[in-house]
Amino acid sequence: MEKQEQVEKNRKVVEKNRDYRIIRYTPWLVHFNTGACNGCDIEVLAALTPLYDPERFGVKLAPSIRHGDILVVTGAVTKKAAERLKILYEQMPEPKFVIAVGACACSGGVFHKSYSVLAGADKVVPVDIYIPGCPPRPEAILDGIVKLLKKLEEE
Amino acid sequence: MSYKDVLNKLVGEGLLTPSGEVKPHRLIYVFESGKIRELFTKLIDLAGVEGFYVSTIVGTDLMKDGKIRLDYYVVFLPQEETIVFRTFLPRENPEIDSLLDIIPGVLSGECETYDLLGVVFKGNPALKRGFFVPKDVYEKGIYPLRKDAKV
Amino acid sequence: MAITKIIEIPYSLEIPVGPQHPALHEPLLLKVYADGEEVVKVEVYTGYNHRGIEKLAERNSFYRDIFIVGRVCGICNTVHANCYVRALEQILGIEPNNRAKYLRVLAMELERIHSHMLINAVMAEIIGFESLFMNIMLDRERIMKAKEILTGNRVLADYMMVGGVRRDINDEKKNKLLKLLNKTEERVKYYKQVFMEDDTILKRLVDVGIITKTDVLKYSLIGPPARASGVKIDARASDKYDAYDEVPFNVVVKKEGDSWARMILRWDEALESINMCKYILENLPSDGNPVPDEKRLPRRFPPGEAFTRVEAPRGELTYYVMSDGKPMPYRVKIRTPSFNNIINTANVYLGHSIADVPVILVSWDPCISCMERITVLDLTTGERKRMHLKELARGGRKWVSPRYSI
Numbered sequence: 005m006e007k008q009e010q011v012e013k014n015r016k017v018v019e020k021n022r023d024y025r026i027i028r029y030t031p032w033l034v035h036f037n038t039g040a041c042n043g044c045d046i047e048v049l050a051a052l053t054p055l056y057d058p059e060r061f062g063v064k065l066a067p068s069i070r071h072g073d074i075l076v077v078t079g080a081v082t083k084k085a086a087e088r089l090k091i092l093y094e095q096m097p098e099p100k101f102v103i104a105v106g107a108c109a110c111s112g113g114v115f116h117k118s119y120s121v122l123a124g125a126d127k128v129v130p131v132d133i134y135i136p137g138c139p140p141r142p143e144a145i146l147d148g149i150v151k152l153l154k155k156l157e158e159e
Numbered sequence: 160m161s162y163k164d165v166l167n168k169l170v171g172e173g174l175l176t177p178s179g180e181v182k183p184h185r186l187i188y189v190f191e192s193g194k195i196r197e198l199f200t201k202l203i204d205l206a207g208v209e210g211f212y213v214s215t216i217v218g219t220d221l222m223k224d225g226k227i228r229l230d231y232y233v234v235f236l237p238q239e240e241t242i243v244f245r246t247f248l249p250r251e252n253p254e255i256d257s258l259l260d261i262i263p264g265v266l267s268g269e270c271e272t273y274d275l276l277g278v279v280f281k282g283n284p285a286l287k288r289g290f291f292v293p294k295d296v297y298e299k300g301i302y303p304l305r306k307d308a309k310v
Numbered sequence: 311m312a313i314t315k316i317i318e319i320p321y322s323l324e325i326p327v328g329p330q331h332p333a334l335h336e337p338l339l340l341k342v343y344a345d346g347e348e349v350v351k352v353e354v355y356t357g358y359n360h361r362g363i364e365k366l367a368e369r370n371s372f373y374r375d376i377f378i379v380g381r382v383c384g385i386c387n388t389v390h391a392n393c394y395v396r397a398l399e400q401i402l403g404i405e406p407n408n409r410a411k412y413l414r415v416l417a418m419e420l421e422r423i424h425s426h427m428l429i430n431a432v433m434a435e436i437i438g439f440e441s442l443f444m445n446i447m448l449d450r451e452r453i454m455k456a457k458e459i460l461t462g463n464r465v466l467a468d469y470m471m472v473g474g475v476r477r478d479i480n481d482e483k484k485n486k487l488l489k490l491l492n493k494t495e496e497r498v499k500y501y502k503q504v505f506m507e508d509d510t511i512l513k514r515l516v517d518v519g520i521i522t523k524t525d526v527l528k529y530s531l532i533g534p535p536a537r538a539s540g541v542k543i544d545a546r547a548s549d550k551y552d553a554y555d556e557v558p559f560n561v562v563v564k565k566e567g568d569s570w571a572r573m574i575l576r577w578d579e580a581l582e583s584i585n586m587c588k589y590i591l592e593n594l595p596s597d598g599n600p601v602p603d604e605k606r607l608p609r610r611f612p613p614g615e616a617f618t619r620v621e622a623p624r625g626e627l628t629y630y631v632m633s634d635g636k637p638m639p640y641r642v643k644i645r646t647p648s649f650n651n652i653i654n655t656a657n658v659y660l661g662h663s664i665a666d667v668p669v670i671l672v673s674w675d676p677c678i679s680c681m682e683r684i685t686v687l688d689l690t691t692g693e694r695k696r697m698h699l700k701e702l703a704r705g706g707r708k709w710v711s712p713r714y715s716i
Contacts, residue, residue, distance in 0.1 A: 039361055043384025043465045046428065050454075053447040082360060083293035114378050117369070118362035119303060119310035120293050139384065139465050181630075182400040182616040212527045214619075215628050215645040232617065232628070236527075236541075239548030241617070264530025267653040268645075275364075291360040303365055310365065 030062025031153065034072030034096070038089055038125070040079025043139040044106035048076060051142035058146055061153070074101050074149070077125040080108035080115040086128050093129045101152060104131045105145060107138045162235035165205045166242065174198055178245070185232075185241045192229070192246040192255050199258055202233075211235045213258075216268030218276045220250070222306040227253045227278060248278065257283035277302040344664050352656045367642040372398060372611060375639065377468060382644060384465050385425050386622045388417045390644075391470040393620040396551060397631040398472050400616035402608065410474035410600035411553040416590045417461055417469050418620075419583040423494070424453040425623035426576040429675045430501070433573055436668050437514045442504065449497045456490045459483050473602030484591050491591075495584045502577040505570075515570035519658050519670035522567065529654040533625020533647050535674055538575045539567035545621040559586050569673035576675075610637050624648055624675045652676055 037045055052058055052065055066072040075093060079085070093102070104125045107113040112123025125131055132155075135148040160168075166188065169175045174197065175188040190198055202211065215232040231244040248255060257280035258265045269280045274290040274297075288297040301308050343351040363382060367375045379394045380387040392414055399405065406414075431446035454464045460479060461467040469475055479487075505511055526536045536543055544561045546554045562578040564571040615632040625647025632641040651674045659667050 041381045041384040041387075043381070043387070046384060047465060050447065050451070053451070054444055055448055055451050080361060083295065084360070114381055115361050115363075115366065118366050119296060120360050120362040138381075141464065182614065183618075185617055208524055209527050212530045212532075214530065214532075214626065215630070215643070217630050217641075217643045219632065219641045230630075234543075236543070239543060239545075241619070243617070262530075263528055264650065264654050267649050270653075271649075293360065303362065308365075310362075 030064070031073040031149070032064050032066035032071055033074050033076050033149075034066050034092075035076045035078070036089060036092055038077060038079040038085040038109075039082035039121070040106065040108060044078040044108070047139045047142050048078065048105060048145060051145045056142045056146060058149075061146070061150060063146070063149060070095065070097065072096050073099070074103060074152070075129070076103050076105055077109045077129070077131075078105050080112050080118075080121045080123065081125055081128055082121055086122055089125070089128050101132045101156075102129050103133045103135065103148060103152065105135045105140060105148075107136055110134045110136055113138065160205055162206065162211075162238065162240055162242070165202065165235075168205065169198070169201060174201070175244075181243055185243055187243045187245050189245050189247075192248055195246065196256050196258065196261070198244070199261060203261065206235065209236065213262055213264055213268070214241065216265060216272055218272045218278055218304070220276060220305045222250070225250045227276060229255065229272070229278065253278040254281055255279075256281050259283050259285075275302060275304040277305070342659065342664070342667055349659045349662055349664060349667060352659050364642055364644065368639060371609075371637050372633075372639055373472070373607075375642065376470065376472075379642075379644070380466060380468055383646065385428065386421060386624065386627075387465070388421050388461075388467045388469060389620050389622040389627055391468070392418060392552070393618050393627055393629040394631070394642075395470045395472055396620075397616040397618045397629050398611070400618065401611055401614045401631065401633055402472070404473055406474040406602070407598045407600065408553070408595040409478075409597055410602075412557075412590050412594055413460075413475045413479070413600055414470065415553045415557060416587055417457070417467060417475075419587050419590075420453060420457050420460065421467075422583045422623045423498075423580045423587075424450055424457070425675075426580045427453070427498075427501075429672065430505070430573055430576060433515075433669070433672045434511075436672050437510065439508075439510060442501075446501060449494065449501075452490045452494050456487050459486055459490075471602065471604075472607055474600045476601060478600055479594075484594070488588065488591055491584055491587055495581070498577060498580050498584065502574065502581070505573055505577060512570070514669060515573065515673075516568060518569045518662065518666050519673060520566075520568045521655075521658060530650045531625075531654065532650055533622070533675075534572050534575050534579070535651055535655075536625070537562060538564045538571040540565050543626070545619040545626045549619055551618070551620070553590070557586050557589055569669055572673045610635065611639075622647055625651060648674070648676055 035045070035048055050056065052063075058064070073096075075096060077089065081089060093100070102125070104110050108115060109125045112121060115121045116123035122128065133148050133152045135145055137144055140148075166175065166186075170177065170188070174194060175190050178187050178189050180186050211233050213231060214234050215230075217230040217232070219228045219230075221228055226247045227250050229246050229248060232241055233244060234241050246255070253276075255278065257269060259269065259280075259282065266283075266285060269283050270285055270287075270290050272278050273280060273283075273286045274288060274292055280286060292303060296303060296310060301310065303310050342349055363378060366378060370378060376391055376394060380391045382390050427446050427450045431443045431450070434440075434446065435443035457467065458464050460477075460483070461469040462477065469477070521531070521535065521539050523540045525531075526539045526541050532543065540563060542561055542563050546559070547561050559582050562575055562582065564575050611633040613633055613635045615630070617628065617630045619626055619628045621627075627647055628645045630641070630643040631639055634640045655674065659670055662670065
């Protein structure tokens with residue numbers, strides 16, 4: 005009887021955590037800085053350190069663009085960097101997704117009126133998830149990635 | 160020689176004219192733009208190569224006066240005192256000699272001032288448009304920092 | 311000497327540029343020409359990060375510019391805001407009270423500690439020491455927490471305002487900060503010992519990228535690369551702005567001038583900063599509210615010009631602000647330290663092997679966030695290969711593990 009109860013309890017815990025166990029899909033991130041102040045970049049870097057533990061979701065930094073699944077864009081897209089962003093996006097194999105991290109990548113941030121900036125990453129590549137913040141906390145970045153993965157699981 | 164003696168000597172020779180200060184307490188010396196190489200060669204002779212470094216080059220567009228003002232901020236060691244050497248160039252055709260061969264550290268400042276304001280440093284082989292400014296701006300021949308630039 | 315390889319290394323570079331773009335973290339392109347394994351020529355190409363900040367600063371009011379200027383560089387945003395705010399205070403002729411000055415110095419020193427830990431972690435990663443990278447990043451999170459307790463945000467503090475700071479601290483926060491600092495001090499001492507004794511680090515860093523004292527001054531290098539070659543320049547000790555005339559500290563200078571001296575100097579400076587922070591927290595003056603009244607600040611500024619310098623973690627940062635009597639500035643010029651350190655040092659790489667190029671690059675402390683892929687063009691066979699910067703640092707060998715296969 006006790007054993008049965010224990011099994012029930014374990015099953016409930018497993019059910020509750022099922023949202024966080026992404027077994028089939030372990031995305032590899034590629035990170036690209038299109039003219040940022042580096043605030044978002046160090047938060048993306050911090051999101052990959054042991055304190056926030058992204059590997060429980062299977063999230064890792066990909067070694068090359070040909071292995072990447074998710075493109076993480078930071079920075080207000082400057083005109084010179086926009087061409088490279090486009091080339092980088094086309095080099096990624098399907099299926100591919102784009103996450104815009106930070107206020108600058110979402111809509112230009114404080115730089116949206118400058119002559120040298122195309123305000124926002126969605127003017128160059130199609131964006132799936134926007135993560136606002138200046139800069140967003142590492143927990144917010146991981147939350148955005150998990151939301152993207154849950155959306156993919158449902159499809 | 161200490162920096163005060165160097166500056167007094169150059170004022171005495173007529174190369175520099177003291178004219179006020181930039182807050183806080185940075186003395187300004189005005190010189191003629193044609194004599195810039197003579198001035199810096201004498202600075203190296205009197206203060207020594209290890210006696211100073213060129214910290215910043217600031218260009219300002221004074222559209223109302225028809226001039227472009229160029230400031231060289233020089234830090235004298237070991238007291239770390241900042242002195243401003245100021246000169247004025249005509250706005251229509253701003254040209255000045257480059258200091259690249261005697262002080263290689265001015266490379267970044269000169270390239271930037273050329274790309275953004277249009278001041279030509281004669282003798283600097285690394286000047287080019289598009290060093291910082293994006294293509295569609297420099298193709299129209301616009302210098303973004305000028306007051307009448309439409310960007 | 312026949313050139314057999316051209317290597318293009320894009321790396322992120324903090325280039326403070328005047329008029330239009332203050333502190334761009336630009337992915338900078340370094341074209342390295344190599345003969346076999348030895349570097350023969352290096353060219354610098356820039357332009358990816360120009361954001362037009364100086365022009366933007368002329369179109370916004372003085373007070374809005376405090377926020378724009380803070381976003382020139384995320385890693386050293388408090389020093390940018392501090393330098394700009396002090397230039398405004400010089401033009402206006404006002405001075406903050408002592409408590410505000412001490413709090414400003416506390417925020418800037420915390421930033422110095424986290425920036426130095428970050429660049430040392432990146433250096434460890436570049437030479438292959440990944441577990442050290444992860445450990446330093448873990449300990450750095452304590453300093454980010456301390457920044458959050460003091461200023462309200464981890465990275466972009468937005469803590470400075472004309473006349474003082476935005477928030478005050480109470481005793482409870484002070485005790486928390488002291489506990490965090492004490493724990494960090496033990497870890498920093500341990501990491502400095504690792505950097506001084508570990509064989510891998512010593513072999514990769516000692517005698518790589520040596521600069522002499524004369525070269526430092528001729529090329530206008532500033533900050534840790536200058537101090538590691540024997541030149542004693544530090545804007546904190548010479549200008550004595552804010553509370554630096556009352557808080558005791560030493561200017562760390564080394565003689566060797568190679569990459570190893572530059573990294574050890576940063577650990578020494580981090581220890582000095584921890585001592586300064588502890589001194590500030592224990593001797594905080596209580597002569598009034600450090601937060602000024604916003605409604606009393608003038609909207610129009612009197613005409614004048616000011617030039618302020620500050621010691622950012624990477625070197626000397628200068629701001630020039632000119633006002634002509636209107637509510638918007640006439641000219642704002644920002645010259646960040648990486649501008650001098652990176653563009654003017656294209657000749658230090660000559661004579662070294664290719665694997666040393668990333669090591670020398672990281673020892674100037676460029677902005678780390680965009681260590682992108684590099685392209686190696688082998689001129690003899692004509693093939694183009696793309697490699698990660700880390701692989702170049704490890705000699706370009708292909709690793710067996712699938713993580714690094716191309």
